[in-house]
Amino acid sequence: MNKGLISFLVFVVGLAVFHNAIFPIFTPKEIGWVLNRYVYFLLFVAYVIITNLILRLKPPIAMTALFVWGLGFYFYKFVLYPPIPWTLFITYMVMWSIGTFLFISQDPETFREFRKPIVKTIVGEYKFAQIIVMIAMPILVGFATYNTIYPSYQEPVELRTVHPAPPATTKVHGKTYPLESTNNPFRIDEQDNYKDSFPFLDADKHEYMKYVTEGGTIFFQNCHYCHGDQLNGLGMFSHVFNPTPANFIDPGTIAMLQEAFLFWRVSKGGPGLPNESTPWSSAMPPWEEHLNTEEIWKVILFEYWYTGWHPRTFGTEGAEG
Amino acid sequence: MTKNTNYIKRLIFSVLAVALMSVPGAALAQSMPDAIKKDMLETGKKVYFKRCVWCHGVEGGGDGPSADRLFTRPRNFIQGTFKIRVTDSGELPMETDLIKTVKNGLQGSAMPAWGEFLSENEIVSVVQFVKSLVQDREWDDEDEEVNVQDFGTNPWGTTGPYHLGVPQADIDAGKEVFLKNKCFECHGGEGRGDGNPTMKDDWGFPIVAADWTQCWNFRGARRDPFNPFNVVRTITTGLNGTPMPNFKDQITVEDRWKIAAFVNSLCPRKNIDPLTNKPIPDFLIQSVYTEGQVSPMIDDPSWQSPDTDSRIVPFSDEIKDNPKRHYIAMAGQITRGKRNFDPKTDDLWVTSRWSAEDNAVYYLVEYHQRFMSQDPEYPDAVAMQWPAKLQDLFGAEKPYFIMGDSKKPVDIWKANFMAQDYNATNAPKPEGYKLKTSVEEFVGLGFDAVSTKESESKVQVVDSIYKQGRVKIMFKRNLKTDGEFDVQIPTEQFIPVSFLQWSGRDKEKDEHMAISTWYYTILKPALPASLYYMPPIMAVVFVCFQGWLIWMTKRTRKMYDEGKIKRDELPK
Numbered sequence: 001m002n003k004g005l006i007s008f009l010v011f012v013v014g015l016a017v018f019h020n021a022i023f024p025i026f027t028p029k030e031i032g033w034v035l036n037r038y039v040y041f042l043l044f045v046a047y048v049i050i051t052n053l054i055l056r057l058k059p060p061i062a063m064t065a066l067f068v069w070g071l072g073f074y075f076y077k078f079v080l081y082p083p084i085p086w087t088l089f090i091t092y093m094v095m096w097s098i099g100t101f102l103f104i105s106q107d108p109e110t111f112r113e114f115r116k117p118i119v120k121t122i123v124g125e126y127k128f129a130q131i132i133v134m135i136a137m138p139i140l141v142g143f144a145t146y147n148t149i150y151p152s153y154q155e156p157v158e159l160r161t162v163h164p165a166p167p168a169t170t171k172v173h174g175k176t177y178p179l180e181s182t183n184n185p186f187r188i189d190e191q192d193n194y195k196d197s198f199p200f201l202d203a204d205k206h207e208y209m210k211y212v213t214e215g216g217t218i219f220f221q222n223c224h225y226c227h228g229d230q231l232n233g234l235g236m237f238s239h240v241f242n243p244t245p246a247n248f249i250d251p252g253t254i255a256m257l258q259e260a261f262l263f264w265r266v267s268k269g270g271p272g273l274p275n276e277s278t279p280w281s282s283a284m285p286p287w288e289e290h291l292n293t294e295e296i297w298k299v300i301l302f303e304y305w306y307t308g309w310h311p312r313t314f315g316t317e318g319a320e321g
Numbered sequence: 322m323t324k325n326t327n328y329i330k331r332l333i334f335s336v337l338a339v340a341l342m343s344v345p346g347a348a349l350a351q352s353m354p355d356a357i358k359k360d361m362l363e364t365g366k367k368v369y370f371k372r373c374v375w376c377h378g379v380e381g382g383g384d385g386p387s388a389d390r391l392f393t394r395p396r397n398f399i400q401g402t403f404k405i406r407v408t409d410s411g412e413l414p415m416e417t418d419l420i421k422t423v424k425n426g427l428q429g430s431a432m433p434a435w436g437e438f439l440s441e442n443e444i445v446s447v448v449q450f451v452k453s454l455v456q457d458r459e460w461d462d463e464d465e466e467v468n469v470q471d472f473g474t475n476p477w478g479t480t481g482p483y484h485l486g487v488p489q490a491d492i493d494a495g496k497e498v499f500l501k502n503k504c505f506e507c508h509g510g511e512g513r514g515d516g517n518p519t520m521k522d523d524w525g526f527p528i529v530a531a532d533w534t535q536c537w538n539f540r541g542a543r544r545d546p547f548n549p550f551n552v553v554r555t556i557t558t559g560l561n562g563t564p565m566p567n568f569k570d571q572i573t574v575e576d577r578w579k580i581a582a583f584v585n586s587l588c589p590r591k592n593i594d595p596l597t598n599k600p601i602p603d604f605l606i607q608s609v610y611t612e613g614q615v616s617p618m619i620d621d622p623s624w625q626s627p628d629t630d631s632r633i634v635p636f637s638d639e640i641k642d643n644p645k646r647h648y649i650a651m652a653g654q655i656t657r658g659k660r661n662f663d664p665k666t667d668d669l670w671v672t673s674r675w676s677a678e679d680n681a682v683y684y685l686v687e688y689h690q691r692f693m694s695q696d697p698e699y700p701d702a703v704a705m706q707w708p709a710k711l712q713d714l715f716g717a718e719k720p721y722f723i724m725g726d727s728k729k730p731v732d733i734w735k736a737n738f739m740a741q742d743y744n745a746t747n748a749p750k751p752e753g754y755k756l757k758t759s760v761e762e763f764v765g766l767g768f769d770a771v772s773t774k775e776s777e778s779k780v781q782v783v784d785s786i787y788k789q790g791r792v793k794i795m796f797k798r799n800l801k802t803d804g805e806f807d808v809q810i811p812t813e814q815f816i817p818v819s820f821l822q823w824s825g826r827d828k829e830k831d832e833h834m835a836i837s838t839w840y841y842t843i844l845k846p847a848l849p850a851s852l853y854y855m856p857p858i859m860a861v862v863f864v865c866f867q868g869w870l871i872w873m874t875k876r877t878r879k880m881y882d883e884g885k886i887k888r889d890e891l892p893k
Contacts, residue, residue: 122874134867142860149852155605155841156815158717198370200379220375220387225655225662229376229433236431237652239597242604242838269656271721280719280729281839285656306371 007059010051011067015074018044041079045071061113065104072096160243161276163257172267172288172296182260184311186211186294186301191310215302218295226283231306241283248307255309262300262311351468355416356461358449361442365450368443373451376431381454383524390662391431397524401455402562405541408467410559410567413458415467419448421543428546428598429531429538470557473574475550477582483590483633484547487582495583498576502568508533510749512587513790515691518745523562529691530565532790534628535667536588537599544598547588552581589628591648600668603647606818606842608673608682615674615683617783619793624685628670646670646687647840649820654836657723657768664835665690665824669703675800675812675844682810682844683783684796686820691790692745693754694825702823703794704735707808709764711816719817722839723832724765732808733763733771733821734780736794740787745826753788764806768832776804800844812844 018040026040048067052059059067076084076092084092104114121129169178189208199216202209220229226245228235233247246253254262264272270282287296304311369377376395378384383397396403405422406414423444426434435444452460459465477487499505509515512533522528531539537546541555556577559567572580591600616623626636626643636643649669653661666688675682686703694701708720709732718729725731740754760782762774779802784795800810810816820837823829880886 119874119878122871123878124871134864137867138860138863141863142856145856145859146852149849149855151846151848153605153607153843153845156717196367198367200374201370216375217386220385221390222655224375224387224431225652229431230372230435230438232438234433234596237655239594239599239602240650240652240836240838271726275718278717278719280721280726283656283722283838289657290660 003057004059004063006055007052007057007063010055010057011048011070014044014047014051015070018047019078037079037081041075060117061104061110062117065100065114068103069097069100072100158278160278161274162243162252163261164274164277166261166264170264170267172263173293175293177260177263179258179260179264182263184259184263184297184301186215186297187259191305194305195308211298212302212305214295215298215300216306218291218299219302222287222290223299231303241281243278243282245283248303248309251309254303254307254311256312258313259300259304259311262303263296266296266300351466353463354413354460354465354467357452358445361446361449362453363446364443365446365448365453368439368447369450372435372439373447377451377454381451387431392663393430393522393528394524394526395431398451398454399456400523400562401458402523404560404562405543405554406558406561407469407472407554408558409470409569411561412467413455413460413465415469416448416452419451420444423448425543426598427540428542428544429535429540434544434598470554470569471574472550472553472557473578476575476578479549481545482547482593484549484585485590485634487549487586491579492583492586494576495579495581495586498572498580499583502571502580504580505749507564509691509790510751511789511791512584513689513691515790516749517564518692520564522564528563532689532691533584533587534589534689536585537593538667542598544595546593546598547585547590549578549581549585552584553577556580589630590633591628591630592633599650600648602650602840603645604840605815606647606649606671606673606684606840607644608675608684608842608844609642609644610845610847611674611676611679612847613676614679615676615681615797617683617795617797619685619784619786619795623674624672626672644672644674646672649837649840651688651820651822651835651837654723654832654834658832661829661833661835663827664822665827665829666822666835669820669822669837671820673842677812677847680801681797681799685793686796687791687793688822689790690787690792690824692826693740693743693787693792695739695743695745696825697739699825699828699830700737700739701792701825702735702737703792704733704821705796706765706819706821707732707734708817709806709808711808711811719839720765721767722819723836724768724771724821727766727770730806731765732806733765734796734798735761735763735821736782736785736796737761738782738785738787738792738794739825743787749789751789753786756785756787756792756794758782758785758794762804762807771831774804774806776807779804779807810844813846815841815843818842 022043023037023040026035027037028035048071051057073093073096076089076096105111117126120126121133124130166179168180169176171177194206194208194212197206197209199209199213203213204210225235225237226241227233227248228238228245231248233245233250235245238245248254265284267286267288269284269286270279271286273279273282291299374385376383376385376387376391377398378388378395381398383395385395388394401413403414403418403422405427406412406418408414408418423439424434424436426432439447477491479486504512505516507514507516507520507530509530514530514532516530518529520528520530536542539546539551539555540560541551543551545551555565556568556572559565568577593599594601611623618624622639623643625640626646627634628646628648631645647670649671651664651666651668653664655662669686669688671687672685673683684705686705688703690701706724708714709725709730714729720726720729720731724733736758737760738756738758740756743754760778760780762778762780763771764774765771779798781797782794783797784793786793798810800812802809808816817839818841819839822835824835881888
């Protein structure tokens with residue numbers, strides 16, 4: 001069999017097998033150091049090079065160029081994660097195509113070799129290829145034109161600042177709190193001492209657990225619909241709202257915030273946000289309308305106890321942890 | 322000797338098992354319930370009191386702090402009544418049932434899926450603890466037996482996520498089984514759960530039958546909502562503690578699969594978000610341009626399209642240009658004022674057309690409501706909410722989504738309606754109920770600052786019906802009007818829109834309602850004429866280019882051959 005053809009089959013069949021059988025293995029739920037998509041891609045590249053070397057296939061330069069270009073396409077389209085926007089994809093592919101072209105035209109010999117099959121197709125020495133290309137290309141152009149003209153709409157992407165700069169002070173139930181220096185009045189002890197304590201059961205034994213129990217009670221009467229029974233932002237109503245309710249398990253929310261910031265956010269809710277945080281669509285209630293100040297502090301205490309995160313503290317002030 | 326008797330015992334047992342299996346509807350295996358693994362209770366208690374106590378309560382009585390604001394309420398474990406099982410009606414569940422429940426949660430209720438949150442060991446442990454909370458029954462009682470039921474196997478070998486490809490003949494046969502067994506007495510004529518408004522569960526709390534067209538809310542969906550097995554399991558074992566009986570003696574295993582296929586065929590295939598286990602909302606409502614006038618009749622062919630996503634099952638040819646039905650997720654308004662923890666509607670389906678000749682846009686809003694109001698003081702209602710001053714909004718800016726704010730008013734089109742000659746206990750009525758509708762237009766400057774517009778009403782409800790548990794309301798309004806607080810509707814532009822819904826039977830009014838977040842709608846232009854002539858032109862141009870390329874290349878070759886020009890020399 002023609003060596004070029006074998007080389008082509010090695011590539012195409014290999015890709016099909018790799019993509020359908022091996023790719024899933026390398027994209028498990030928990031990404032590891034070995035089991036990840038980039039290692040998978042390197043493996044595939046290694047497979048292509050090694051099989052071609054071992055079988056001494058020496059594919060013609062035009063085919064090699066096709067392989068190189070195809071690998072780039074495969075990488076940007078299917079391997080790279082998260083998927084990149086279409087415009088960025090085009091940009092990357094233009095760069096990659098230029099790179100491939102430079103590779104072919106590195107010296108006149110490779111360049112001529114590269115041109116040879118193309119010229120032969122054009123002038124009709126490869127009759128069959130010529131017919132296919134000459135018919136397929138105009139049809140493709142027609143389709144591409146149709147697709148570009150066909151009006152299609154996608155909802156606009158909206159950006160918002162998730163954690164805006166808080167105000168210097170906030171007034172809740174008639175009292176003004178400077179955010180810089182306000183602490184949770186119920187954080188009376190080191191949280192980690194109560195990791196294995198039971199809400200309800202230990203509420204009489206430890207004052208701290210009493211507050212946690214009260215905070216949890218408020219949470220499960222008011223907040224879990226949105227923030228979830230697991231505090232992961234996946235409550236039974238969460239799918240309805242956009243922006244989606246905050247996920248407190250995520251290191252990017254309460255774990256990096258000060259309790260005073262939370263106090264402000266919980267008291268004032270969505271309507272208290274500045275414009276860059278799209279206050280008009282945040283479903284977060286201004287809790288000062290439903291809860292008293294103590295209840296707000298207790299529910300914050302509970303959120304930290306449940307997730308195990310510690311609030312960020314200001315400098316040396318405030319309790320460690 | 323002992324070896325031998327053992328062998329004989331096993332032989333007899335397997336013969337018995339085979340004999341049992343071949344009797345339709347008979348139990349697959351009878352045994353004692355799985356005993357509690359006492360050594361895991363310590364860990365189980367820790368997990369329970371951190372994660373579950375808030376709903377299920379300190380003693381497992383289903384009376385945690387959240388309970389009074391949840392519908393359905395958290396389970397009371399004390400009686401040992403569990404809904405989702407593979408065992409016979411009234412029996413205790415297998416341990417694996419409970420493990421699956423804890424891992425997958427109970428969709429459509431507050432009970433979340435713990436599979437990704439807790440470790441395997443924690444899950445098994447907490448299940449032991451839950452079992453230990455059962456007071457009225459003993460897991461190691463001699464008299465407790467559990468009979469794992471025979472469910473047969475999926476005869477069509479359909480696969481997830483959508484389980485498509487069941488032959489229509491089997492679905493139709495399933496419908497016959499449905500009619501014969503009178504599931505409609507509870508589940509309604511088309512399965513929307515609108516059959517019986519007076520049911521109670523074993524604890525005396527009101528309960529409604531499942532809406533089959535929202536199978537992602539089946540408690541036993543096991544995060545695989547389109548799988549017919551779930552339905553087979555439900556009708557084989559019933560749901561303990563609820564009026565849902567088992568049908569294992571009335572319906573053969575083969576027929577159970579057929580009725581399951583029928584039940585599942587009613588559930589629209591939508592892309593389900595694996596995190597929330599609900600369909601992904603269609604955030605852009607596309608209004609289709611209509612040549613001439615738009616038909617103001619819900620039953621007109623131009624308005625027909627399935628709820629199923631056309632990317633999963635493509636539209637048939639007759640309706641391929643019809644507008645899609647868009648899925649709008651709804652929740653109780655629990656942000657401001659009087660909160661609604663118990664919304665009666667989970668979602669709306671919105672379809673839209675507009676016409677330049679008509680100078681009007683039409684929105685067909687549909688939703689499922691099991692029971693309608695019979696009290697004229699509390700009619701049912703649904704509304705569309707728009708920015709009243711669209712032209713003044715900058716960038717992504719919008720009014721506050723709960724009835725606007727003091728700076729940015731909203732324009733609310735509200736349809737109030739009562740079903741005529743309706744009684745919730747009526748038998749299914751295939752032709753549906755006419756609605757008596759009235760339209761109100763409001764300006765909202767905040768949920769507590771909503772007033773009726775002074776200008777005369779320009780929104781019309783041109784057609785409406787309540788049929789087999791589904792409300793359909795068609796709004797019409799001119800694109801441009803002269804009211805100060807009327808939204809002026811541009812074409813080819815993204816316009817924010819959201820939805821509000823009130824259930825009269827639940828005495829909902831004002832901000833005590835169900836709500837969606839902001840969506841967008843766009844009035845799509847007519848398909849440009851260039852769509853039909855540009856592609857062929859471009860193709861022809863390309864053909865010419867190819868011809869030129871061939872000619873040029875051949876000419877160059879010839880010139881080489883004739884020595885007129887020299888080929889580039891390769892370096893030695």
